[in-house]
Amino acid sequence: MELVSSKNSVSTPVRVFLALLLLIFAACVQADVKLLDSFPKSGSKVSGMVTDVRLWFDVEPDPAASKIELIKDDTRIAVLGLHSMGENDLMGFVQQPTPPGRYRFVWRTTAAASDAVVAGEFNFTVVSTGSKP
Ligand SMILES: [Cu+2]
Incomplete structure (x- = not known):
């Protein structure tokens, strides 16, 4: 289960924050037209x-x-x-x-x-x- 431990090296709040950034970016692109x-x-x-x-x-x-x-x-x-x-x-x-x-x-x-x-x-x-x- 080495994968799991290496995933955990990035903390959950950071991953949630990155996911939110992606969502916001996608929403901006969509509103572009x-x-x-x-x-x-x-x-x-x-x-x-x-x-x-x-x-x-x-x-x-x-x-x-x-x-x-x-x-x-x-x-x-x-x-x-x-x-x-x-x-x-x-x-x-x-x-x-x-x-x-x-x-x-x-x-x-x-x-x-x-x-x-x-x-x-x-x-x-x-x-x-x-x-x-
Ligand atoms: Cu025409």
Whole structure:
């Protein structure tokens, strides 16, 4: 049982402290992806159809590990073809028409350099342009 005695050479409080440091470090890394801006903007009113959406972050997101969805009432509208335009951003194409109403913009992403998942959501409103299609 030589292993046990050599493990004990580092006292338990020290090991607990090191484990806590690791946890704090992991939490900081996870909080690192910040949403800076979006189209549509949070709380904004947009007139007409929204055919594409964008999110801008403080670090480069991984489009392959990201997901965006628009939700209006109980309808989920997929946003596909996620890619980056090279500005720490995600861009995607809205797969259905977006009639006037209130929408939830639900997103989830991972920084290209990490596997911490960061998610969020905000609302925007599509207002009628006045002309019927
Ligand atoms: Cu694009």
